[in-house]
Amino acid sequence: MKLDNGRMKLDNMKQDGTITGGAADMNLVATQAAEQKLLLQTYDRHPILLTRGEGVHLFDDAGNEYLDLLSGIGVSALGYGHPAITKAMMAQAATLLHTSNLFYHDGTATLAVKLTELTGMDRVFFCNSGTEAWEAALKLARAHAGMLRAEGKTIGTRFIAMEHSFHGRTMGSVATTHKLKYREPFAPLMPDVVFVPFNDVAALRAAFTNEVCGIALECLQGEGGIHPVSQEFLAAARELCDSTGALLLCDEIQSGMGRTGKWCSYQHYGIQPDVTTLAKPLAGGLPMGALLCTEAAARAITPGMHGTTFGGGPLVCAVAIAVIDEINRANLLAHVSEVGSYFVEQLRGLAQEHDSILEVRGMGFMIGVEIRTAELAKELADRMMFERHIILNRTSETVLRFLPPFLITKAHVDETIAALGSLLQEASAAQTVLAGEQVHG
Known part of the structure; x- marks a missing residue:
């Protein structure tokens, strides 16, 4: 291994990629x-x-x-090395890896049916990571508020997020992430985000006005130290959103897909959000994310407003289907x-x-x-x-x-x-x- 014109050269590279x-x-x-x-x-x-x-x-x-x-x-x-994942990957890799979202393949609808049934949601957007899913959730909340304004309702563009939250690394996601070390190097961030103490109902009610288009939270904060939301706080968030048409956004990127013993952690509380996001274990180790939402929220998105080149491709869909089936099969x-x-x-x-x-x-x-x-x-x-x-x-x-x-x-x-x-x-x-x-x- 040596340096050549400032670049590292691996001069003993074997055909299999190892270095001797x-x-x-x-x-x-x-x-x-x-x-x-x-x-x-x-x-x-x-x-x-x-x-x-x-x-x-x-x-x-x-x-x-x-x-x-x-x-x-x-x-x-x-x-x-789980055989269900290996089998699904090998079978799909032998037929079709990528199509783009300009065409149909049979994996998206099959996976969408499973995910909507598991989460209680109506529609799905597939992407490549948790932060992309959360970015889509923020865009959906803003678009939904714009749709309501066009219908004559009074609603703004502000988000309420939680102290000690973590939602990802992209610019919108990091704007709703609380820790300064993730935020400060990239300022100025997306405006119109206010943070309230997690599980402080009085603070949430004081911060909520008709300027708010969405309340963003994790029902079980991961990066923030494994703190569960209280029943009272989640119920208050649901009530406030219902009062104006704002969307309740629940981030299940770390806590979803069965990690808490239910498919989504909000299911422990009997309270349904308007939007949820999944990623991490969704495709068994392959990069995949998903936004799921209600039919009412989905009305705000029309063709051309949002998209992805790789999201929901045949390979990741096949593996995600296999993951869900194996979780069910093995109880x-x-x-x-x-x-x-x-x-x-x-x-x-x-x-x-x-x-x-x-x-x-x-x-x-x-x-x-x-x-x-x-x-x-x-x-x-x-x-x-x-x-x-x-x-x-x-x-x-x-x-x-x-x-x-x-x-x-x-x-x-x-x-x-x-x-x-x-x-x-x-x-x-x-x-x-x-x-x-x-x-x-």
């Missing part, structure tokens, strides 16, 4: 060097080179096995509810033993463990991965986030609890020693 001449063919060090030189630096990656996956486990280039409790940030709901919603409840119960048992755990929150396989300090949370996440080979991550600085594949069992939970409990015990012992040294120092 180092300690291993395109090993971790070589990959890191190539990415450091060539890729836009958008992520601080963990120093692990993954090479394959099987079931709920991942393997690195050194042959180490990891229990994956993050599933690609909630994407790989059916784990790795995975019930499994997620049962094992997820067991997971939360065991984590709360740890919390009773260790005061460094402040709270355990979540539904199904979307679980957050609030740790007393950001320093300890980082230490635990790192040691779980590098020492115990159990993958999870840290969000909102102090929260350990668990988003496992839907296939994990109680045995995997027990393995995780034993590992985390051991690390907590070690951290507590180290803190005791440190405190003693300070007293006698």
